[in-house]
Amino acid sequence: MPSIQLKTPSASYEIVIASGLVKTLPARLKKLKAGKPFRTFLVTSPEIWGLWGKQVIAAFGKESPTVLFLPAGETHKRLRTLESLLEQMAAAGADRDALLVAFGGGVVGDVTGFLAAIYMRGVAYVQVPTTLLAQVDSSIGGKTGVNLAAGKNLVGSFHHPLAVLADTDLLNTLPAAELRAGLQESIKAGIIRDPKLFGYLENNADAVLGRDAKALTHVVAASVRVKADVVANDERESGLRMILNYGHTLGHAIEAATGYKQLLHGEAVGWGSIAATRLGLMRGMIGKDEADRIIRLILRYGPLRSFKATAARLVDLTSSDKKKRSGTLSFVLPAKIGEAVIVRDVTREEMLAVAEWTLELVREQGAAAKQKQKRK
């Protein structure tokens, strides 16, 4: 059973990746609290609970947790939702010995983590991620928070969980598009830090996309290792951790340009990764062969949905991204498969050229997808 220990200056915890973890959840929670009294509050959304609630309840037996719900979807990742959950906890008499369990995707995880960070100035929580994206990315590293009207993830806390328990069985009910979108983050992990993971994803695409348990466990564990390693070296995102933004700079601009509705986050990141690779190639930082391999792998785990935008709009949105710091825009580019570098001197002209090129590919892929559908 793969288990990764994440050590940061402020916390140390285990990330377990295995099938069947839900069954052992109550015992694991007890062990994490090491004999101290606690009361479990499980936060989830009705959709996920509909699929997995019975199994969870069965695992807890007589000691069933208090279940709190938030509606599914990014639109509910807001302070309003948080306040309602906080009031529910208070009404239920939750004390500092409350133990929260985030049972869901990245939205549930981010909201629950933040809830745990601020209820009575901080209680403990455990992540049980149920999407691929949450298992390989959002549940790890202690970033929690919600959105403002003015932008995504603008409010939050650093608050690490007591543990991350990633049960790969949970992925069996995940819609295919969500699985594929999440896998873009695994591809990213390969590109920036792990050539072996990259190779595995190249050679085992059918097994991974077919949800073969062994293949999924391998990919999730390897991706987690990359993220945990980066976070351990730079908990507060002052340097290295920025490389996790590979593909995200333009990705966020694409999400903003399409109103956060047309594409899944991972799909936008896929396009953003392609753009970053193209920029690396234009700058002669990465060779043609490797750049092609990256783009091919990203598309292999597609289709990435197409969208409409102008290059100028994307570039404008990029510069207003919150990753910008005092005027200069940081960009993560591939140096080779398994290595990324941060550059700060990307010009508007370069950005425009890359955006144009990427949008052309978006159109091509969109047209090809339409053809394919017609043929069916």
Added chain:
Amino acid sequence: MPSIQLKTPSASYEIVIASGLVKTLPARLKKLKAGKPFRTFLVTSPEIWGLWGKQVIAAFGKESPTVLFLPAGETHKRLRTLESLLEQMAAAGADRDALLVAFGGGVVGDVTGFLAAIYMRGVAYVQVPTTLLAQVDSSIGGKTGVNLAAGKNLVGSFHHPLAVLADTDLLNTLPAAELRAGLQESIKAGIIRDPKLFGYLENNADAVLGRDAKALTHVVAASVRVKADVVANDERESGLRMILNYGHTLGHAIEAATGYKQLLHGEAVGWGSIAATRLGLMRGMIGKDEADRIIRLILRYGPLRSFKATAARLVDLTSSDKKKRSGTLSFVLPAKIGEAVIVRDVTREEMLAVAEWTLELVREQGAAAKQKQKRK
């Protein structure tokens, strides 16, 4: 100029107490940021700004800060207010280099500190407390937060300021009742930890209540030293810091019983301190002479407004106080002037007896106050 260095495991910062500090505020902020670029956001309420805004603006000269407002009063210490401030910051393009200044009483300080704790997962802030309570208590120690409908201060973060700059001139515009209520926290500091401060308050009541600059600076500085010392030894309130709750257990119950409207916080704490002293006396933990001195001093800094409640109701509310931990109620009692102890075995019967006795004193004092008013 009294200056106290507060060192905790997670932060180290200066608390300066002096008259005329507002004039040097811009220079001090620059020094605190040590050459790094930053943008100042000052948070205050319209009432306070009406009294002091001109002076602050004059001090900043051309580099005037962005001023954000929250309405005065405890009812606005809520997530709603916070969200509006967060959106205003985002709309103004605030980045991680934002520096918040809390310019107000405890409400402004608690909200601004929490705002700083969660905007982009944490930006820096400075406390400029404008009430006596804020100068001696709420601005120090890094506790920030807001209220829920279900209870006070149930949501928040530990987030220390870069510095606390307590300008005693600001107290000149404070309503007399607010000044006196705040001084109850100074009396508390004397009782639990500083017999010299207690003596000073006994011997200089006229000067302190008359807002003599030297007397106020002395009292504020001594009170700050007590709080800073306790916080330095127990940042996260796992033990010692609990003694700061002296008078607060019953105080909170009184506030709850009167709907947080009739009494100022400090007045409720005054009555709570009297009750704790009585309990100490009943248990033979403190002598009659010292108990009398304590009660006399608290009343000297009154009048504490009277209120109506039954002993049973107060005791019930006490047990639902959030300081309660897994069933046992902790109570801070005086051992002598300058020393407090935490006890955990107070029975309901004792509590009822003490509440009855205190309510009798409340009635007496209320009647006396009425007589006095009639005679005028």
